Amino acid sequence: MSFSAAKWRDRFPLLAAHPGLHYLDNAATGQLCEAAFDAVTHHDLTHRANVLRGTYRLAEQADAAYENARQQVATYLNAANAEEVVFTAGTTAAINLVAHAFGEGLGAGDEVMLSLAEHHSNFVPWQMLRARRGVVLRILPLAPDGRLDLARLEEHLTPRCKLVAVTHASNVTGAVTELVPIVSAAHAVGARVLVDGAQAVQHGPVDVQALGVDLYAFSGHKAFGPTGVGVLWGKAEALEQLPPFLGGGGMIGRVTPGETTFAMPPRRFEAGTPPIAQAVGLGAALDWLQAQPWADMHAHTARLAQRLLEELAVLPGLTFLGPRDLRNRLPIVSFNLDGLHPHDVCQVLDRHGVAVRGGHHCAQPLMDFFGVAGAVRASLAPYNSEADIDALLAGLKDAMRKLG
Amino acid sequence: MSFSAAKWRDRFPLLAAHPGLHYLDNAATGQLCEAAFDAVTHHDLTHRANVLRGTYRLAEQADAAYENARQQVATYLNAANAEEVVFTAGTTAAINLVAHAFGEGLGAGDEVMLSLAEHHSNFVPWQMLRARRGVVLRILPLAPDGRLDLARLEEHLTPRCKLVAVTHASNVTGAVTELVPIVSAAHAVGARVLVDGAQAVQHGPVDVQALGVDLYAFSGHKAFGPTGVGVLWGKAEALEQLPPFLGGGGMIGRVTPGETTFAMPPRRFEAGTPPIAQAVGLGAALDWLQAQPWADMHAHTARLAQRLLEELAVLPGLTFLGPRDLRNRLPIVSFNLDGLHPHDVCQVLDRHGVAVRGGHHCAQPLMDFFGVAGAVRASLAPYNSEADIDALLAGLKDAMRKLG
Amino acid sequence: MSDDLYQQALLDLAKAAHGAGTLPSPDGEALRDSPLCGDRVRMQVALEGGRIRAIAHDVKGCLLCRAAASLLGLHGAGLDAAGAGALRDRVAATLAGSEPPPGWPELKLFEPVRPHRNRHGCVLLPFETLLAALDSQTRA
Amino acid sequence: MSDDLYQQALLDLAKAAHGAGTLPSPDGEALRDSPLCGDRVRMQVALEGGRIRAIAHDVKGCLLCRAAASLLGLHGAGLDAAGAGALRDRVAATLAGSEPPPGWPELKLFEPVRPHRNRHGCVLLPFETLLAALDSQTRA
Numbered sequence A, B: 001m002s003f004s005a006a007k008w009r010d011r012f013p014l015l016a017a018h019p020g021l022h023y024l025d026n027a028a029t030g031q032l033c034e035a036a037f038d039a040v041t042h043h044d045l046t047h048r049a050n051v052l053r054g055t056y057r058l059a060e061q062a063d064a065a066y067e068n069a070r071q072q073v074a075t076y077l078n079a080a081n082a083e084e085v086v087f088t089a090g091t092t093a094a095i096n097l098v099a100h101a102f103g104e105g106l107g108a109g110d111e112v113m114l115s116l117a118e119h120h121s122n123f124v125p126w127q128m129l130r131a132r133r134g135v136v137l138r139i140l141p142l143a144p145d146g147r148l149d150l151a152r153l154e155e156h157l158t159p160r161c162k163l164v165a166v167t168h169a170s171n172v173t174g175a176v177t178e179l180v181p182i183v184s185a186a187h188a189v190g191a192r193v194l195v196d197g198a199q200a201v202q203h204g205p206v207d208v209q210a211l212g213v214d215l216y217a218f219s220g221h222k223a224f225g226p227t228g229v230g231v232l233w234g235k236a237e238a239l240e241q242l243p244p245f246l247g248g249g250g251m252i253g254r255v256t257p258g259e260t261t262f263a264m265p266p267r268r269f270e271a272g273t274p275p276i277a278q279a280v281g282l283g284a285a286l287d288w289l290q291a292q293p294w295a296d297m298h299a300h301t302a303r304l305a306q307r308l309l310e311e312l313a314v315l316p317g318l319t320f321l322g323p324r325d326l327r328n329r330l331p332i333v334s335f336n337l338d339g340l341h342p343h344d345v346c347q348v349l350d351r352h353g354v355a356v357r358g359g360h361h362c363a364q365p366l367m368d369f370f371g372v373a374g375a376v377r378a379s380l381a382p383y384n385s386e387a388d389i390d391a392l393l394a395g396l397k398d399a400m401r402k403l404g
Numbered sequence C, D: 001m002s003d004d005l006y007q008q009a010l011l012d013l014a015k016a017a018h019g020a021g022t023l024p025s026p027d028g029e030a031l032r033d034s035p036l037c038g039d040r041v042r043m044q045v046a047l048e049g050g051r052i053r054a055i056a057h058d059v060k061g062c063l064l065c066r067a068a069a070s071l072l073g074l075h076g077a078g079l080d081a082a083g084a085g086a087l088r089d090r091v092a093a094t095l096a097g098s099e100p101p102p103g104w105p106e107l108k109l110f111e112p113v114r115p116h117r118n119r120h121g122c123v124l125l126p127f128e129t130l131l132a133a134l135d136s137q138t139r140a
């Protein structure tokens, strides 16, 4: 097998420098890969300038680096065209962009369909749109294991639906959404599909054309890239129909006190100086990821997740949030131990060098669905190893002893 | 004199590595200072984790670093409280935040006063607000030298005015706005004052309390910090009155499918994962800047700007955009040479190693005021030297010879 | 100072859950969420001459939060609003590094929370909810 | 290939401003802004049998833009819409690195623009405005 988790780990400077760290909070933030780190450093040391229309060499280099990053993102997503890639501040910013730009075309009675498994970032913007424009939110319910209940799709996806906004994968249960039936049902009623890919892109290249979706959002920091940058991808014809969201430099045609005309996508949606160095870092991260042996990496993380599921299942008082199998699911495992509070558990785990997150994971509607206030979540990346799982399990046993 | 421009220049890694570069495009982007570079590197290599409620050490360190950056910004602005500092993606994002959050409280007939000297980022968001909510934009005219015409303040600042949004300094003329009379006139009619500080903070610490303004926006990349981050400062009571703008993780109290409550400022305005490492870098940049000998530095850049103004003034066919003296003005000098297009001039200057920008500088209303389509702009920072001015002047003479 | 947040005495205090339950006819009551972790505390007070006669609470929270609520159940009686406010401030100061106030020896148990700033809110939540409960009474 | 954008021949072409001015009764006309630098080109065409009989332009732009417009003034007559579209594509291809099309020797002057991607639009603007002018005629 050509993949070695230990060698992969060495490509992540923080992890390489902290051999005792068992980092299992990858769904919150992935560690920065060397490729991204080096690209940002190189950019800031050799090509730093503002982009757009600079006519000196440094500015030309900055422009080229920024547009090259756009192409790298397009390649990773298999987008038809680099101009379909809009750089944003993150997933949240990208979804809010759509909620405003697409939302401006909606009115009372129009419907937006979400699922109950959405992260707050794909929930709150739509609630705010509802408050602004009186649209109706339809919430697709979940099957008992937390997967979207596609049997009830027809009931919630009405001809008044203009947009379906669903997650590509849950940040709590790891369940991967079956997008194909959703996309065809949505398109059949004339609705667009926005996918929250915040948890998906870090698990391998995505093919937005094969998925057939219209809009796709994700964050750099979860994909082993820098903080401060994210992406909204949109089909050219979908983006062209959207009005701008933020106003400012770079997104205009011409400005007079009376009237202003706007640039074509992607610039129309990139008001102000973009996160240039961060986009360059994200492009480098994705370019590097693209070349990785994903089949081996998936086998590796699935094996670790499988072991974790099995060994957790036998702990007394343990309940899972989400599917118990690994079919169509990411290596994200959320659970509770009867009588133990997630924060207390995480705090004890920290003393074992294990970094996991406890709490509602910005998915309170999903927590309510499971009837809990929070959960402990271990989320894996390809750099994780048996040693990380060993430490997590040992720490949990210690927590049960100490806190029980 | 304790300040040496050459030594200061060495604190900027890109400049230190490119001794032949005459970087005079500081109003577009300042070079990244070593302090910011090191802080971001250190953060990404030792403290990278998501912020908010992580209970493991790495996350606690990330939180502490992020909140420390907030305090560093507060100190630089002399804010009463670190909680008054909201991290954004940049000036443009900060102004749009206000245009939406404050704008939601406005309706037809309410007025917002701008000036004709505003950057598109402080123009377009208000035009878009006008389109959304029917507010009236009042545009304070300019005196012939491009300064805000305060004599006409009373005429444009009516009792219907709810917000005055003006630049602290023009990115084209360098003219510094006299804020004190504007603030007292605005407050007298019950209007809030938002100041676009994108061109001001890089020229020394700002005292928002002494200025008496209500809201203040700026960008990291122009203040020798990273791209991808900016700040909206607001008086506590001003921020508390604003509803949220973007929805997502981190800015909520509690989310249910029916209803959502929001966190207190600054968190209410920081939806999603913030630009953590970039905020840390910006904090470090400002912390370093705070300790610099500003009086000496101002004398240094003023001397360079004075020489530039004088030597340009004698060139045949030269016109300035803006005041011809340095009273209450930043070292930003914009001009045109009769019959020569700014882009052509800049391109020739590039061959002399001189990086200046030509074009409309995202200030088309101001360009229209001066009756030009664009201009060449040289914008100075304390690391600039006589050699940079020499190169610029030699390059201009070459351009006149070559293109004339 | 032990670095261990979960000393036996803290666990015992949390599990004792002094004051857990409800009051038949409270004079004041408040419910508070922790904004970021979803934890929730309900506090009820019965008053006599402006002072707390009885406290009852219901806590969905972590051990730190439960221990803090239990401590109030144990020692809260006799406080008036000013005293409860001062106590909250002293607890915050203790977390920030000051010596705990005299007369509340159990507050020492929270000293190891100091370096864990994200957990300060867990300890403070019951104290703040108590203040809100007293305030609800004033306004009723 | 000279790295110097501003060869004498290019300056001469720009300053010659072939075709500058207006047509008395144009069959088609268009005005185009460069989205980012504020430059502006107006193109007018007079047609005969679907082919350009005369071109006139008014350019507020840089030397590259002026030279491109002048080139059209010099050689544009005789083009039909398809030919003008093909020419625009060939100019874009030249900027991207291909050999210039035969019959337009002056396009060689734009080869040094290749590495300066932010200036490609300056060269292309007159060609695009010409297409828009031809298109305006079709729709009228």
Ligand SMILES: Cc1ncc(COP(=O)(O)O)c(C=O)c1O
Pocket (backbone or CB within 6 Å): A249, A271, A272, A273, A274, B027, B028, B090, B091, B092, B093, B119, B121, B122, B167, B169, B170, B171, B196, B198, B199, B219, B362
């Ligand atoms: C005066 C002024 N305001 C606003 C901006 C916008 O800043 P940013 O592009 O960093 O959002 C700029 C810089 O371009 C500026 O000079």
Ligand SMILES: Cc1ncc(COP(=O)(O)O)c(C=O)c1O
Pocket (backbone or CB within 6 Å): A027, A028, A090, A091, A092, A093, A119, A121, A122, A167, A169, A170, A171, A196, A198, A199, A219, A362, B249, B271, B272, B273, B274
């Ligand atoms: C499924 C999902 N959507 C959206 C987000 C928001 O991403 P960000 O905070 O980077 O904007 C996250 C991460 O927190 C997530 O897991």
